[in-house]
Amino acid sequence: MKSIHLKQLLRFTTASLFTMVLTSSPVFAADNEQVTVFAAASLTNALNEIGQQYEKEHHTKVVFSFASSSTLAKQVANGAPADLFVSANQKWMDYLVDAKAVDVNSRKTLLKNTLVLIAEKNSPITEVVLNGDWDIKTALKGSRMAVGDPDHVPAGQYAKQALENLKLWQAAEPLLARANNVRAALALVEQGEAPLGIVYSTDAKVAQKIKIVGTFPKTSYSPIEYPIALVKQESTASAKAFNEYLQGPSATNVFEKYGFGVN
Structure with a gap:
């Protein structure tokens, strides 16, 4: 009799554990969900804050x-x-559209x-x-002006366009300290490596x-716009949800706090 009761107890315990695993699995799956975002360096502060905010509200790591x-586009x-x-x-978004990525x-x-x-x-x-x-050479006093590399960095390309339209490019080009991204150009000025920079x-x-010592006329460069898109082969439900969140009111508040214009 004891043997029968023991077998029944074991069956009950096993069934209960199996049920617990089934019912708890979605929670653990949700906790392990992850969204990977490739973003322009100038978005670092705003997106990090939004990502932390999102993780607190959802079971998704960003x-x-x-x-x-x-x-990033090439990657x-x-x-x-x-x-x-x-x-x-x-x-660079056009580049990925053409690549069907x-x-x-x-x-x-x-x-x-x-x-x-x-x-x-x-x-x-x-x-x-x-x-x-503006006499750039005199202003720089033998040093260089920090800027994202105009050959491939968007901030540098906007800077080149503005300098060209202001008839300053010819004087500026040989005096540029070309950085790999806009935050690297910012760092050169912060660290005293360059007396001036365009960011x-x-x-x-x-x-x-x-400190800001000059503002380029908006008519001197094309509108600075940040397009967003889902990467084709990785369009998961989590990615779609975070994409929608970035376009919602909570993210908008953060973007505006950091000075971005929101469409």
Whole structure:
């Protein structure tokens, strides 16, 4: 009799454990969900805050890879395991559309930005009128001006366009310190390696060691736009959910806090 009761107890215990595993599995699966976002370096602060906010509200881990849009776009085109891509210009999103690497139907222009001239906080340079009369060589005093590399970095490409339209490019080109991304250009000014730099206004907003000494006329460069799209081969439900979150009110509040224009 005891043997029968023992067998019944074991069957009951085994069944109960099996039921617990089944009912708890979705929770653990949710906890282990992850979204990988490749994003322009200028979005670092805003997206990190949004990602932390999202993780608290959902059972999804958000991982970011920040770099120049060109670098990230090429990685995505070569099959890097990204779920979402946010570019600092339309060109590199077009590149991925042509490569059929993103879901074109999910593409949307998410944010806007502006271009500014910065100096180290304690610099004697206070205000620069950005027009064709600016003597760049004299202003730099034998040093160089930090900028994202115009050959591939969106911030540098916008800077080149602005300098060309202001008739300053010919004087500026041989005096540029070309950085791999806009945050690297910002760091050169922060660290005193370059007396002046061209970055986005949002980069200047988060940097404590620099000041804005000039603002480029908006008519001197193409609109600075940040398109977002789902990476085609990785369009999971979690990726779609985070994509929607980035376009919702909670994310908008954070983007605006960091100085981005939101579409």
